[in-house]
Amino acid sequence: MTPLLDVQNLTVVFDGVAPVTAVDGVSFQLTPGETLGLVGESGSGKSVTAFSILRLLQPPGRIAGGRILFEGRDLLVLPEREMRAIRGARISLIFQEPTTALNPVMRVGDQIAEALTVHGIATQGEARDRAAGLLEAVHIPDAARRARDYPHQLSGGMRQRVMIAIALACHPALVIADEPTTALDVTIQAQVLDLLRELRSQYNLALLLITHDFGVIAEMADRVAVMYRGAIVEQGPVRQILRAPSHEYTRGLLAAVPGLGPRTAGGR
Amino acid sequence: MPLLEVRHLVKHFVRKQGLWRPPLIVKAVDDVSFTVEEGEMFGLVGESGSGKSTTGRCILRLVEPTSGEVLFRGENVLQFSSERMRRARRDMQIVFQDPYSSLNPRMKAGDIVEEPLIIHKLGTKAARRARVAELFTLVGLDAEHLARYPHEFSGGQRQRIGIARALALNPALVIADEAVSALDVSIQAQVIRLMMELKERLKLTYLFIAHDLRLVEGICTRVAVMYLGRIVEVGRTQALFANPTHPYTRALLSAVPVLDPDAPRQRITLDPSTFDREAPLKQVGDAHWASV
Numbered sequence: 001m002t003p004l005l006d007v008q009n010l011t012v013v014f015d016g017v018a019p020v021t022a023v024d025g026v027s028f029q030l031t032p033g034e035t036l037g038l039v040g041e042s043g044s045g046k047s048v049t050a051f052s053i054l055r056l057l058q059p060p061g062r063i064a065g066g067r068i069l070f071e072g073r074d075l076l077v078l079p080e081r082e083m084r085a086i087r088g089a090r091i092s093l094i095f096q097e098p099t100t101a102l103n104p105v106m107r108v109g110d111q112i113a114e115a116l117t118v119h120g121i122a123t124q125g126e127a128r129d130r131a132a133g134l135l136e137a138v139h140i141p142d143a144a145r146r147a148r149d150y151p152h153q154l155s156g157g158m159r160q161r162v163m164i165a166i167a168l169a170c171h172p173a174l175v176i177a178d179e180p181t182t183a184l185d186v187t188i189q190a191q192v193l194d195l196l197r198e199l200r201s202q203y204n205l206a207l208l209l210i211t212h213d214f215g216v217i218a219e220m221a222d223r224v225a226v227m228y229r230g231a232i233v234e235q236g237p238v239r240q241i242l243r244a245p246s247h248e249y250t251r252g253l254l255a256a257v258p259g260l261g262p263r264t265a266g267g268r
Numbered sequence: 269m270p271l272l273e274v275r276h277l278v279k280h281f282v283r284k285q286g287l288w289r290p291p292l293i294v295k296a297v298d299d300v301s302f303t304v305e306e307g308e309m310f311g312l313v314g315e316s317g318s319g320k321s322t323t324g325r326c327i328l329r330l331v332e333p334t335s336g337e338v339l340f341r342g343e344n345v346l347q348f349s350s351e352r353m354r355r356a357r358r359d360m361q362i363v364f365q366d367p368y369s370s371l372n373p374r375m376k377a378g379d380i381v382e383e384p385l386i387i388h389k390l391g392t393k394a395a396r397r398a399r400v401a402e403l404f405t406l407v408g409l410d411a412e413h414l415a416r417y418p419h420e421f422s423g424g425q426r427q428r429i430g431i432a433r434a435l436a437l438n439p440a441l442v443i444a445d446e447a448v449s450a451l452d453v454s455i456q457a458q459v460i461r462l463m464m465e466l467k468e469r470l471k472l473t474y475l476f477i478a479h480d481l482r483l484v485e486g487i488c489t490r491v492a493v494m495y496l497g498r499i500v501e502v503g504r505t506q507a508l509f510a511n512p513t514h515p516y517t518r519a520l521l522s523a524v525p526v527l528d529p530d531a532p533r534q535r536i537t538l539d540p541s542t543f544d545r546e547a548p549l550k551q552v553g554d555a556h557w558a559s560v
Contacts, residue, residue, distance in 0.1 A: 041455075042423075042452050185315035185316050186523045186524055187315065187519060187520060188315075190522075190523035190535055193525075213525065214527055215524065215525025215527060218525060218529045218531075219525045219529075219533070239529055242528070242529065252454065255457075256453045256457040257527065258457075258482040258485070
């Protein structure tokens with residue numbers, strides 16, 4: 001199958017007195033409907049990689065080399081106007097922290113509607129109706145009333161559902177989720193992961209899931225790429241990486257994960 | 269005699285809702301009792317808002333509890349005068365979650381660790397300096413780090429500074445409030461290893477407050493699970509994890525991701541109508557109690 005996203009040799013440099021190569025020759029592919037887990041610790045370059053795909057990198061960061069092919073087009077040479085048509089519509093982003101990613105002074109329904117009107121997908125009136133539908137799709141009870149709430153009136157889990165609704169509003173082909181459940185309690189995390197799994201199969205979404213948590217990887221990913229100091233040190237199917245990691249760094253990282261033994265009756 | 273005994277601890281926060289509406293009472297800690305034995309690593313787990321951190325703070329009277337008793341070596345610290353309490357805190361120290369906000373950014377690392385010794389008027393300047401150097405070695409930092417500021421350290425190193433500060437007064441009890449939650453997993457493992465080593469070497473007792481069940485299972489001897497201000501289940505770690513009895517504990521354990529992609533995933537959703545929130549703890553197994 002032709003890949004939906006084909007990142008080739010991506011290199012990102014942060015300029016300064018001592019320039020830092022934050023991403024160093026990273027290559028990976030994603031096919032439609034597939035989930036790739038990009039895993040690594042702080043500073044490994046995983047978020048910088050995600051921002052590069054959307055061309056959201058801020059100076060002093062700059063893309064120093066490589067190609068990012070999405071649906072056959074190289075995003076790195078696209079005029080900004082065309083990039084804007086892709087960003088948020090064909091490729092969307094879910095952030096870690098819904099509290100800061102949402103606009104605090106705008107009703108959540110209007111924030112979802114904005115995603116639709118900005119891309120010319122719906123008129124103001126249609127967008128408002130669709131927003132309520134999207135809130136229902138992410139299982140927010142009493143969606144029509146909740147659409148009129150401001151972000152601070154919602155719990156953390158609800159806010160992340162709103163973020164997901166915004167990300168899905170334009171029916172993207174690819175969703176980049178940057179630590180989507182890291183800020184959430186474990187029971188809420190489980191609900192949000194269930195939701196992502198459901199929507200992924202419903203919309204045949206490709207998901208680039210960025211996380212530091214191997215547990216989340218095991219639950220969600222088809223394939224895994226392990227990043228360390230800006231490079232992918234190991235890449236492969238999830239079972240292979242978790243059961244027979246070949247790189248020393250992956251082995252160390254897996255060994256450091258506090259283990260939860262097999263559950264018996266009553267537990268898992 | 270247990271080192272620490274918490275009896276019927278209650279902390280209500282009262283929030284004014286304006287002139288005409290009655291104030292809102294949040295029962296952050298609602299009749300919590302447990303004991304921590306000398307040399308134990310006791311885990312207090314729960315999600316946001318369960319009251320686990322407030323419980324920890326009430327023990328040190330960093331927030332003043334509404335009612336209840338906190339017996340440290342048999343004496344109720346809640347009745348101590350402020351002067352007596354200050355002295356008692358030598359024996360009870362806390363390590364906070366966020367190594368970025370819990371260290372004064374304008375103080376050098378050495379001064380941060382020395383400060384408790386100055387406050388408690390211990391030793392001469394030279395003796396204090398020697399003690400700080402000793403503490404730095406103890407937590408795996410170098411003497412050259414003494415004159416650096418917090419921003420020059422990584423998260424893991426900052427947490428080591430926080431631990432050194434907590435240990436400066438030779439406490440018996442260390443309350444670790446999400447002490448490793450903000451750290452990367454490999455750094456987390458290092459700091460945990462350090463805490464376990466220090467426990468043996470210095471005969472410490474820990475109250476380990478955390479939301480990460482995987483972590484708690486690996487290191488704690490006993491665990492108490494908190495939900496909405498109450499302990500719903502408590503017991504020896506192995507017994508509790510092998511046979512979770514309270515509906516909340518079951519739901520919580522079933523939500524934790526496991527490393528095996530082929531493990532059967534049976535998500536248990538909590539239905540609060542299936543249990544009585546006020547039910548007293550009753551014995552459900554060997555060294556294992558649940559509020560069912």
